Amino acid sequence: MRAVILAAGGGKRLWPYFSRPKPLVSLLGLSLIERNVLALRECGIKEFVIITGCYSGEIQNYLGSGSKFGVNITYLHNPNWELGNGVSAYMFRKGYRQGETFVIIMADHVFELKILKAFVSEAQNIKQDEILLAADRCLKSIHDLAECTKIKAEQNLAVKLGKSLHDFNAVDCGLFICTGAVLEALSKTVSQGRYTFTDAVNVLAEQRKVKLHYVKGAWCDVDDFSGYKKAEKILLKSLVTSKDGFVSRVFNRKVSIQMTKLLARTNITPNQITFLSFLISAASAVFFAVVHPLYGGLLTQFSSILDGVDGEIARLKFLKSNYGALFDSVLDRYADFLIVIGMAYSWYSQTSNPMVLPVCAAVLTGIPMSMLLKEKFHALTGRPFIPEAYDGIFRYLPANRDGRLIIVMLGGIFNLIPAALICLAAITHLQTLVRLYNTRKLMF
């Protein structure tokens, strides 16, 4: 399936804030149009047709053939872009292949990835005389409702659309799965001098051929500066993953997202951040070893927060890779080991207590077991291990990395190194035993 991106408009209302054409305005490290190309690539779309108008040259120069994104981009220029976006969409008749189903998306709309994925997967259910329109019926959360195209919907059918509609129950998200039917409708409306895309959609709505897909998630039309800020907020909020442990969710993630917001604008890669986080852990181990537990503890927590940033940047800028995940896992383990060894060394150098050896050994052996059991479970069963579902009451045990590093931090701040190490040994092994017991029922 191909996607048509409408990027012909002028985008006047953002001119005071940015020196670039609107589709090329950078939002968290990616231009608006680039983000839509990459997001649709994640949905399996590899061929794009971009309809340009006002900033034809700039956009074409910036995106090129698409090869740097691993996709194919062709361009159609609409010299009459000022008439309306229906004229731009109608340009696609020159590239249309008989019988094809295609996505139409506005260059300046920003969607949570999950919205696009769910929407694109609906394409197969659309007949050749229908179109599918992404609609939002959570009217309260819509940004700048006055500027939106409203929809009067009856169940899953749009019966009328318009900016100034009074009787409406949903809003048009600017995202369509289209068929040749839409080009026929456009041919009719454009020839009658009705130049907006909505005019053509209304023709089909009258024939009850406009199906609605109600989106679950956040999106935004970046029309002005407040839309830009709203889009930024939506994307940052979408970075919180369901895999987060308790400490991550209530604390680390809140800080890491602010760091991601800053770092996204730079060229730093997720793997570089992973390595930086490892170096900070190593530094914290040194601080522990030279008996500066306060700095050791604080640096550990800083590295724990930074450990979330690599994944956030990867998801935000479509830089996710399997190797990145592996690299992160291995370096996290080494970081943990160094911190524990630093703590144990500090304890031993101050007390020469022979208990250091068994306690340190117990922590070092306990730490990798959490990941080891989860990954083995995943590899054997093909499904991820979900602590919330499988650990029962023990899911509150701070034995995952975020929880463990909080214990290290507290041990450092309050100079309670032996207590922190004994605590780490106890909870990591307890978790392993619990999981070994619980998975028995899950895997047989």
Next chain:
Amino acid sequence: MRAVILAAGGGKRLWPYFSRPKPLVSLLGLSLIERNVLALRECGIKEFVIITGCYSGEIQNYLGSGSKFGVNITYLHNPNWELGNGVSAYMFRKGYRQGETFVIIMADHVFELKILKAFVSEAQNIKQDEILLAADRCLKSIHDLAECTKIKAEQNLAVKLGKSLHDFNAVDCGLFICTGAVLEALSKTVSQGRYTFTDAVNVLAEQRKVKLHYVKGAWCDVDDFSGYKKAEKILLKSLVTSKDGFVSRVFNRKVSIQMTKLLARTNITPNQITFLSFLISAASAVFFAVVHPLYGGLLTQFSSILDGVDGEIARLKFLKSNYGALFDSVLDRYADFLIVIGMAYSWYSQTSNPMVLPVCAAVLTGIPMSMLLKEKFHALTGRPFIPEAYDGIFRYLPANRDGRLIIVMLGGIFNLIPAALICLAAITHLQTLVRLYNTRKLMF
């Protein structure tokens, strides 16, 4: 697809050796017929029709409805079993469902599982007027060639079959994928007084309707005691897995297979063996700790060998489970940890050398990395990590469990505990670095 098992014969030639009907003769912990049921279950077959004759009651009592194997078994009794196996096969006309394709297998033939899997997967390519016959063209390795049914083959077609054929180039393995065509042929031959199954196959061979599937692997017709021993050998040999490390392959596996041969006859489960192997490791850790390194080293190696037996028993007796694999992985890690801690304690108790702490820490952190990286790779990419293919020249590094435990054993026997620990630390971390570097190219 259903399978028909021909189990009507008397099996006279095994009478002097066993007190049970031949299909119920136990071979490495499973009766011959039970093994074929379980092996075909692994190939996805859940419905069986067993043709009984001589030992109808005994077989039916033993296997029952099949529910204990998770399959469905029905029985057809052939009172005229002494006439020949064609009459037995022809009994299936009473259970045949119009248009079905079914497997016919001899109760007393033993196959490597991979042969059955490859053969059964061919069923979809057979037309309704054809049959498929498993044939072996490695004539040298065939047991008791004189007793076999020979095949004159032209490419993938059988043109003539017979026990006393002189001009032949393959042998009938007693394994068929059949269609209604075989019942028609049987109806003809049985009514003419030609009672062997081969008679019916010959009718189809004349019509060039007998396709051949050349097996890759070992099989055996258990007709007499030497066949029984040969089958035992084939099954034991098939337990060596391609995942084995160097030490496993050239040494451990040779011993573990002998242990499996003994233990297969008992009711001991794979998980019990896993736990036993763990206890022996724990005992070896104690011997190291109380400065009896020789016993420690020898027990470690014994536990390493026993660590192969659980998987062998599981594969041999179709007791494989995901939980068993997880349980084994976790207990192996704990066993390794205990052994290393025992060694470190022994070193420290004799010398009070402060280097024990960092060296022990380095080994404890290095040990889980091999598995951790492999499992993460598997979970991320969906394909197993293959050391032989991905580790390059470093595949000879004894950093996998079998190799590591050899180092422990040598350290114990020659009382070189510090050297063994330093060596373990070096190779495990070196392997991790190598893999982190190599997977970069594999996963991007």
